[in-house]
Amino acid sequence: MSASEESSVRTYTQILDLCLRIGELLLASGAGAADVTATMQAVARALGLRNVDVDITFTSLSASFQPVTDEPTIVQLRYVKQRAIDYEHLTRVDHLVRELLRQEVDLKEARSALGRITSSGHDRPRWAITLGWGLMCGGVGLQVGGDLAVVVIACFAAMAIDRMQLRMSRRRYPVFYQQVAGGGLATIIALLVAATPLALDPSLVVTANIIMLLAGIGFVGALQDALTGFYITAGARLTEAILATAGIIGGVSGGISLAYAVGVEVPQLDPGTANLSSVAWTILGAAVAAAAFAWSSYAPKRSLVPIALVSAVAMGISQSIAAPGIGRAWSVALAALFVGLVAYTVAGRLRVPPLVVVVSAVVPMLPGLSIYRGLTLLAEGDASTSTGLLAMVTAASVALALSSGVILGEYVAQPVKREAARLESRLAGPRLVGPLRTRPDGSQRTRRTRRRRAETSA
Template sequence: MVREHGRRVIESVRRAIHSDAPDRTTTQALPVIDDATVLRVIDLAMRVAEVMLSVGASAKEVVLAALRITQAYGLRNVHVDVTFNSITVSDHRHGGEWPVTIMRVVRSAVPDHAKLQQLQALVRAVEAGLDLDEARTRFREIRRTPFRYRPSVVILSQALLAVGVGAMFGASWSILLATLLAALGVALTQAGLARLQVPLFFSQIAGAFVLTALTVLTALLARLGIEPFVDVRPTIVVSSGIVLMLAGLAVVGAAQDAIDGFSLTAGGRILELTVQTLGVVLGILVGLELARALGVGMEPPSAPLPLGPLAAQFAGAVLVAIAVAVFNGAGLRIIVVSALLGVIAWAAFAAVSAAGLDQAPASFVGALVASVVGALLAHRLHVPSVAVTTAAILPLVPGAAVFRGLLGLVEAGGVTEHLLFATSSLITAGMVGIALAAGATLGLFIGSPLARTLGGFTAARRAVARPTAGGANVVLRVPTEH
């Protein structure tokens, strides 16, 4: 009896340490799929991933979409490699044959959130059992879908975006009129250069120069006592234009790719973001220097630009969110969610600011709250989370701080106090930009798994070294309903 009890104890300890062969999970049988079908599946996954990346999706979302498509059609050993401008999809065939690999170059990156929403719906339909031929046909229809809005509507939405920023600073109707005219000048200039296929860097320089020139002209008319430009504040006009020109930059996507481990894609997006921002800076500096040479310089500000009444702030934030959503080609559902998140983001920012914190931490909290809520709503309403998050945090972009710093550097005239104030403004703008990217990315990182859990889906990430830089650091499991 004692000996039998001892054997049971030893056996229990052994089982707690070792796993027996019969208890191990058996290897899943691989489906037998002919090479022609494999090529068609991989081609569909790669093309969907290519379009998603080109219209604003993050690298992780692109990889997940490709893996969900290939897994739905029975391909279990697929590797997806995403870089800034290329996508590679490879299927390792049964271990004993050569892999089937296809690569495609992503040649453009223009946000189109309505198309992104349609592609996500296609991926869900594929997982629900959509036939391969039907999926390929539906994808071709989505790819050929033109941008939702006409160019005139896009230009008008850009102008209204700048007006919304001016309203947040409590601008009068004359200042809003000057802001509208300056924004229209910027939008028309950049639209014309885009038709000529001028690189965006030079388009940013031209737009910023036009913005500064129109603002200096407005200031000159105000000095001459010409109505209705007498009470126009140039800082509001230029600040609104800066937010307009930075509205299309993928700050959230770049930060998200960096945190998710897609280093090549993140590096490319961050470099592109930096170059385009430098274009805005150069255009404003050239305009300010030219105005100074002509004797039409502006006095450097001595204090940050104050915000307007709280009601005007919320109205401006809503207008900015709606304008950004339209500018990015969003449908009605995304526009409504963006407006709601704009209110939430600004409410969080205002609450933290009222508690006495600086602009950078307040912006971080505002972006974080809006991003978490946006991820939950996006999953519930089947809209892209990056679309609603981008529109929600745009009112927090520090356009005023950027202009204060640049104007202070140009007009300082060697005065130490002005130089210090200008440098401080630029540092503040940089900190706010980093805070916005960090808050929005952390919110998506928290909100996306929470949304999947609440919706009855499970997913897992595995932190292992990838065989190629920019590859898929994602393991996909079959969604299961609770």
């Protein structure tokens, strides 16, 4: 092999490695497989490699390129070692991809920039993240009708759960056991408070913490992968989501069973009939919870207020539609449809991926209430088993309605650009991460052509 051929192979390998590292970070942050595939292929094309084959199986990524038909194919593999919602790194990588597509950085600069992104810390300390989780659960406690005591207890329980799960994560306990411990700790704290003279409903505290534990589960990503044809990745995401939810159910049901064993009464949570004042508090609680979740997920600070506003409007839509008696799943689906419709525009204004707005805004509508009602009814005995199972089915339908409503909104809202038409039709899905344009636009090509002509004439 000549020196020029060795240099070419080295360049091809570096390009594929950059694509894989970008794809790994996107996939670990909850991006759909279609978005990851399109972004990796767009980066490779911008750096001069066409017809790069990308394969994603949730835990691994592969990229292959064959320079000439009669030469061996260059194949690179990368495994997703850990999954953590980190919207700061996700946003910075999204900006890097856009700079690559605009040809503002070259391969060497892009590799260096990506290394700085993945190795750098965050602009907020870890204890601030714990406070953010506490504020989120306090907002949920306010959303479900709790008073000041409920909000304070929910905040304390959330911070305790976060610190416990952080310790378990550092000791490499699987997520299932972390969810079991979190659900159990939330229930035990609520029941201990119920045993005191304080007049509060422990079910509100448990519900708030259930939503906290549900917040990191990738329902949206799982449904997006299923709708866009990535069935293996969708099945893996769905299995992970079901296992994590089962951990919550196991922990909470264990705490409820313990309460019945020691003779502590566990009340059911009934939201009752909505009125103007309760709807106002619900909307305020949803806004606080959405912004606090975005803060705890390292979302850029500029996005917190818009996310709170989007979530507040969505919760208002859900409550106003549910008031006349429409089913919970349909009211949530229409609210999620609104989030999907506005997320693309809001994210463009904020210069963040739409995924940041979408996930944060729908967190307050996660079915913590239905899960808690189902568990308490199942724990009461045979007479309430059918009602409990119905509540659990309602929880599953709400989660499905949230995901499908958001994705339908993205389908309607996102314009399909001419330059990306071929790729989008092949992937058949909206873009929640990554630029919609996969090729430089006409104005950029014109500027480069004029610059080359000027250099040639000079």
